[in-house]
Amino acid sequence: MNRSAYLIFNPAAGQGDPEQELAQIRSILEPEIKLEICLTTEEIGAGELATIAVKAGANTIIASGGDGTLSAAAAAVIGTDIGFGIISRGTANAFANALGIPDTIPGACEVILQGITRTIDAAECNGYPMVLLAGIGFEAETVERADRDAKNRLGVMAYVLAGLQELGNLKSFDVEIETEDKIIKTTASAVTVANAAPSTSVLAQGNAGIIVDDGLLDMTIVAPATKAAALASAFHLFQTASSGNAADRDDIGYLRAKQFKITTNPPQKIAIDGEVIEAAPVEIKCIPSALNIFVPTIEEVEPLEKLEGLPNLVIEEK
């Protein structure tokens, strides 16, 4: 066995039995990888443990917990060439879904065992590291409404219910957006800047097909005039995500840029990778090729070919 890794494990994440889950991870990984196991506590979080592992010269860091744990650990790894593995055990598992990594323990461990990494971008938002997305307005209010208690009781439905409740008091705000080459002024209910996003983050899907390694961030602006229009635009974005075609409604805008400076009036809350902060203005910039993530084998697409049945068919193999 010549692979070794730090496993940063949050025993308080998710709704499962942490002892069983840790035992399962160890039973799958330890035959191949020597693990240094670091448990998070209320006082010492995944970010601090990952920083210690980076300083200790780790060549692989694996984080296991909810999106909070994974983001904090990833933040410490940004800008290094350390292989970063994720084993999701949270409620929404946006991190895994955004990067196409299985959100089951055996599936995620298998990806790490395969050992294939992909270099992706990250971002920085007002000094905070960001891997997935920053949501201004609606998303931040929803994240704040879906508290720990609701997530424990309802799982991912907590976000859906919180979103529906938020829809009931939909607010819009003036926004000024400055990129490297333009300034845009409009009114919106949600502004989302994504480096990577799961398809369930509908408010990030304006451009359909966020590219995680293009050195650019994807912004989606949603500006419905009524609650009915808000529902219709959310549904349109949901279809956008599944069809891969960009959004096409007057109340949805999207653009790509290396960086955004966003000023809102009145000031809005912002959720960065699920953590709500207050910041005005919000400044986000892409950090290209910042993370080396273990990902599933990229499946080779079978070449499309159908020749049988053609008249006088001759095929010569070369």
Ligand SMILES: Nc1ncnc2c1ncn2[C@@H]1O[C@H](COP(=O)(O)OP(=O)(O)OP(=O)(O)O)[C@@H](O)[C@H]1O
């Ligand atoms: N040993 C521990 N005991 C109690 N809380 C802990 C412990 N370790 C970490 N935490 C807390 O866990 C939280 C991070 O949880 P994380 O986001 O990983 O899981 P989650 O909340 O279940 O996920 P999700 O956000 O997907 O629901 C942080 O607030 C952190 O303080």
